[in-house]
Amino acid sequence: MDRRQFIIGSGLAATAALAGSPACAQTYPTQLVRIIVPFSGGSMTDILARTVAEKLSTKWKQQVIVENRPGIAGVSSVAKGPTDGSQIMLTSNGHSVVGVVNKNLGFDPVKDFAAISRVATTPAILIVPPDAPFKTLAELSTAAKAKPDALSYSSAGVGSSTGIAAELFRQLTGAKMVLVPHRGLPESQISVMRGDTNLAFTFFNVGGDLIQSGKLRALAVTGNARLPQLPDVPTFAEAGLPGFVYDSWFGMMAAAATPKAIVNQIARDLAEVMADPAIGKQYAAQGVTLTTSTPEAFETELRSDAERYGKVVVAAESAPR
Numbered sequence: 001m002d003r004r005q006f007i008i009g010s011g012l013a014a015t016a017a018l019a020g021s022p023a024c025a026q027t028y029p030t031q032l033v034r035i036i037v038p039f040s041g042g043s044m045t046d047i048l049a050r051t052v053a054e055k056l057s058t059k060w061k062q063q064v065i066v067e068n069r070p071g072i073a074g075v076s077s078v079a080k081g082p083t084d085g086s087q088i089m090l091t092s093n094g095h096s097v098v099g100v101v102n103k104n105l106g107f108d109p110v111k112d113f114a115a116i117s118r119v120a121t122t123p124a125i126l127i128v129p130p131d132a133p134f135k136t137l138a139e140l141s142t143a144a145k146a147k148p149d150a151l152s153y154s155s156a157g158v159g160s161s162t163g164i165a166a167e168l169f170r171q172l173t174g175a176k177m178v179l180v181p182h183r184g185l186p187e188s189q190i191s192v193m194r195g196d197t198n199l200a201f202t203f204f205n206v207g208g209d210l211i212q213s214g215k216l217r218a219l220a221v222t223g224n225a226r227l228p229q230l231p232d233v234p235t236f237a238e239a240g241l242p243g244f245v246y247d248s249w250f251g252m253m254a255a256a257a258t259p260k261a262i263v264n265q266i267a268r269d270l271a272e273v274m275a276d277p278a279i280g281k282q283y284a285a286q287g288v289t290l291t292t293s294t295p296e297a298f299e300t301e302l303r304s305d306a307e308r309y310g311k312v313v314v315a316a317e318s319a320p321r
Helices: 001-021 024-026 044-060 072-079 091-102 138-144 163-172 185-194 204-211 260-274 278-285 296-316
Strands: 031-037 065-068 086-093 113-123 125-128 151-153 179-183 200-201 217-221 247-255
Touching: 031 072, 044 065, 044 086, 044 113, 044 204, 044 247, 044 260, 044 278, 072 086, 072 179, 072 247, 086 091, 086 113, 091 163, 091 217, 091 247, 091 296, 113 260, 113 296, 125 138, 125 185, 125 204, 138 163, 138 217, 151 163, 151 185, 163 200, 163 247, 185 200, 185 204, 200 204, 204 247, 247 260, 247 296, 260 278, 260 296
Parallel strands: 031 065, 031 086, 151 179, 151 200
Antiparallel strands: 086 247, 113 247, 125 200, 125 217
């Protein structure tokens, strides 16, 4: 091989190595990026997605928009959608059990997605109508057990974050209640506020104003500590149900075939923009902890929750109503 051939060959090899390296992903994104939210507008997931979209738009100098595509159709559109990073999804931990709730999905909620990063966690809050006869968790539990099926509870569906919380509560208390599924969390809250249903779970980020204004009554929170914004509302442990600790996570995913370099770049950039103290303070005031992760850690969490909460949903579906 002469000197000219050596130089050309070395250059081609270097180019090939660069193309397969993470540095190649620095050209991403080169087009508009859509964040799909499989929930209605005004939901906790939607609110987080809009913050993420704004911050990533600024960092990437590329337009990032949020599209609400409620339900399985929205999730499926990501699983079967573009694999170039132009379409990603921000969803809740209810995603881990969507395959248990819906037997004929046409996709696998774990295998057909590339985990990118957790985005945030928040405890759930048990709410009842403001004029409900029960003022404590103990009174509610007693009423639910005394008359099976006399009480109803609303949620955004069995597989939603609030739906999982409701099922955990039902199973831990042994109460037999009637589920009334709604399109989303805002609709579920309105149902309780009007007295159409007797109880539900919400997040402070979504229902805090209604609780503080007296339009909803909060009986307990699922975290390990009371929310500073609701100092008079006990944890479930303090209220007499120590086995109930449940924090909902919200995370970002893409189609499974999305290049690892792009997945890693999104995770790194997301961690950077969400580490802004001003954003952290803004969400902390709403009872939300911003906490990102590596793709590997998030995938482990997703698989673990699929197994744990899958059992909760199976028990919920087989329970007599």
